[in-house]
Amino acid sequence: MPSxxxxxxRIGSVKNTRKITKAMQMVAAAxxxxxxxxxxxxxxxxxxMTAVMSALAAGVGTGEGAPKLLAGNGKDQVHLLVVxxxxxxxxxxxxxxxxxxxxxxxxxxxxQGRTVKILTxxxxxxxxxxxxxxxxxxGHVDLTEVKRVGYANAQGVxxxxxxxxxxxxxxxVTIFYNRFQSVIAQIPTMKQVIPxxxxxxxxxxxxxxxxxxxxxxxxxxxxxxxxxxxxxxxxNGASEQGARMSxxxxxxxNAGDMINKLTIQYNRSRQAAITKELIExxxxxEAL
Amino acid sequence: xxxxxxxxxxxPERRLASFPATEVQIPGxxxxxxxxxxxxxxxxxxxxxxxxxxxxxxxxxYVVTGGFAEISPTGVSVLAEQAVPLDEMTPAAxxxxxxxxxxxxxxxxxxxxxxxxxxxxxxMRAAAAV
Numbered sequence: 001m002p003s004x005x006x007x008x009x010r011i012g013s014v015k016n017t018r019k020i021t022k023a024m025q026m027v028a029a030a031x032x033x034x035x036x037x038x039x040x041x042x043x044x045x046x047x048x049m050t051a052v053m054s055a056l057a058a059g060v061g062t063g064e065g066a067p068k069l070l071a072g073n074g075k076d077q078v079h080l081l082v083v084x085x086x087x088x089x090x091x092x093x094x095x096x097x098x099x100x101x102x103x104x105x106x107x108x109x110x111x112q113g114r115t116v117k118i119l120t121x122x123x124x125x126x127x128x129x130x131x132x133x134x135x136x137x138x139g140h141v142d143l144t145e146v147k148r149v150g151y152a153n154a155q156g157v158x159x160x161x162x163x164x165x166x167x168x169x170x171x172x173v174t175i176f177y178n179r180f181q182s183v184i185a186q187i188p189t190m191k192q193v194i195p196x197x198x199x200x201x202x203x204x205x206x207x208x209x210x211x212x213x214x215x216x217x218x219x220x221x222x223x224x225x226x227x228x229x230x231x232x233x234x235x236n237g238a239s240e241q242g243a244r245m246s247x248x249x250x251x252x253x254n255a256g257d258m259i260n261k262l263t264i265q266y267n268r269s270r271q272a273a274i275t276k277e278l279i280e281x282x283x284x285x286e287a288l
Numbered sequence: 289x290x291x292x293x294x295x296x297x298x299x300p301e302r303r304l305a306s307f308p309a310t311e312v313q314i315p316g317x318x319x320x321x322x323x324x325x326x327x328x329x330x331x332x333x334x335x336x337x338x339x340x341x342x343x344x345x346x347x348x349x350y351v352v353t354g355g356f357a358e359i360s361p362t363g364v365s366v367l368a369e370q371a372v373p374l375d376e377m378t379p380a381a382x383x384x385x386x387x388x389x390x391x392x393x394x395x396x397x398x399x400x401x402x403x404x405x406x407x408x409x410x411x412m413r414a415a416a417a418v
Contacts, residue, residue, distance in 0.1 A: 044296070045303075048298065048365055052331060151299070151369075154300075208331070209330070209332070210316055210321075210333075216331060216356065219333045
């Protein structure tokens with residue numbers, strides 16, 4: 001049985017913890033709104049880009065002479081997994097769920113005799129993958145200093161992946177991120193970006209292309225890859241804040257429960273001490 | 289009253305403008321072109337330059353650094369990599385763009401394309417200064 005003093009200290013410390021988690025939840029809620037707005041604002045560009053790219057890709061096809069970024073380099077040996085996680089912890093299962101998916105994929109690929117390379121974005125995922133995949137690490141993109149993810153950041157990631165592809169170091173690039181569905185649901189997603197895939201658009205209008213279809217495609221492909229990565233980064237940002245918000249909400253509620261339990265225990269102990277004292281006085285008086 | 293086309297200017301990060309315009313002057317990769325109502329459907333890539341939009345309340349000018357434009361008979365969407373309204377553009381920022389391009393040109397194996405980008409940017413700086 002802990003002493004009354006110890007219990008009181010404990011209650012105080014849990015109360016402080018609750019204050020912190022509550023504050024973190026509020027901050028995450030505010031950041032989530034901003035992240036969602038950013039994701040929303042980026043949507044028109046990504047949608048148009050996909051529409052145009054799928055029209056172009058359908059026109060050019062994946063036969064001879066198609067750009068490598070679209071058709072692939074004909075091999076399927078070396079896979080680069082771009083694992084996007086957060087820079088900060090305390091966001092529930094956010095990072096673990098991405099890492100779990102990436103790890104399963106890496107195991108599957110290496111089971112098939114493929115070579116796996118890993119590029120990490122965000123240090124939390126790197127820490128988790130370090131244990132069994134550190135020999136596969138080829139690079140890391142640090143976004144710790146980045147307050148708001150911009151297109152330039154996505155371009156940086158894309159450039160790194162494309163450079164490796166063009167140098168023939170990797171054949172397939174897949175990104176891993178959490179797709180934002182709601183505050184309580186984030187879906188770990190993997191998406192192949194090189195060779196690029198585009199969902200086919202419903203109707204394709206006939207266009208004149210200036211300069212030529214192929215030239216535009218070659219010009220736009222790197223941008224389309226960067227756009228896909230940018231979208232993933234934004235979704236990931238929103239998911240992170242959503243995950244953190246619900247994790248901190250749970251923590252706040254748990255702290256509240258704990259305070260209640262501890263308070264009851266504290267009151268009981270105090271009552272027991274008082275009763276004991278009374279019994280002692282009475283028995284003392286009776287003994288006289 | 290001139291007929292109008294729906295003009296959209298979007299950058300990867302946000303939608304910059306969306307309003308009806310009577311004509312849109314686009315710095316295409318193969319040369320400038322002006323899109324008005326009824327223009328044939330065209331997709332063109334952009335070179336760094338000035339994008340001029342004539343709308344109901346005067347002409348708006350944007351500095352774009354690349355991307356592409358999708359022209360249809362009823363609308364023009366410009367998807368720019370970077371787009372800044374001209375009045376928000378400062379000479380210093382323009383100089384920075386040119387410097388970046390020069391830096392990229394120094395390491396770019398495709399000398400022609402890189403030099404062209406630098407030349408385009410310098411032309412744009414000259415045009416923007418007017």
